[in-house]
Amino acid sequence: MRRNNREKLMYHLQNELNFTFKNIALLNEALTHSSYVNEHRKFNMIHNERLEFLGDSVLNLAVSDYIYKKYPYDPEGNLTKIRANVVCESALALIAKKIKLGDYLLLGKGEEATGGRDRASILADALEALIGAMYLDKGFKKTQNVVIRLLEKEIIEVSKKGELFIDYKTKLQETLQRNRNRKSEIEYKIIKEEGPDHDKKFYVLALIDKEEFGKGYGRSKKEAEQMAAKEVLIRMGVKYE
Structure with a gap:
């Protein structure tokens, strides 16, 4: 992918998120799947798995902090159920599809050919990596604002229905x-x-x-x-x- 086209895509995603990266390399890393890195070893690129690891923890804290304050009378069990429903792979993949995150990913040819842009596991992992990148770039509070903006509808739905996806x-x-x-x-x-x-x-x-x-x-x-x-x-x- 040409550099100018790549920059335009990342600019568009930042607009969608209402989050502008100071270090755009972090965003590019969050959107880079290991299959792409394996096919372009000569460029010494970094895939998104370390950011995914970090983003998973940031996501859990962001949601936990929010629902703890939003539902002050709910017992621990209810809060755990709400969180589990909105941070599971199915829910994250759904959010990733809403913001068309798959369109921005760098994937290897094999992954591309087998539908990787729509695969729930890849989309959920990429969203976690994106959250990790935002956290490193601008800290917890601004990252949490984006996370809750993306997930708030699902959080409210789970709090009312008791379930969004079967965990x-x-x-x-x-x-x-x-x-x-x-x-x-x-x-x-x-x-x-x-x-x-x-x-x-x-x-x-x-x-x-x-x-x-x-x-x-x-x-x-x-x-x-x-x-x-x-x-x-x-x-x-x-x-x-």
């Missing part, structure tokens, strides 16, 4: 807490990975107190864990829909 992992945890006399330890273990980097599948076991209860697979580790938890719920006869 099978949270539902499994709640079910075990209700139905067992002691606190059970849930573990999600990756047992296999298949496919190239741009089209990977992850296979996960759901273990309860070290005993296998379910399996799942998906295009991301998060999705595979959710599917494994869903299978456990089905085996337990829990109605979750």
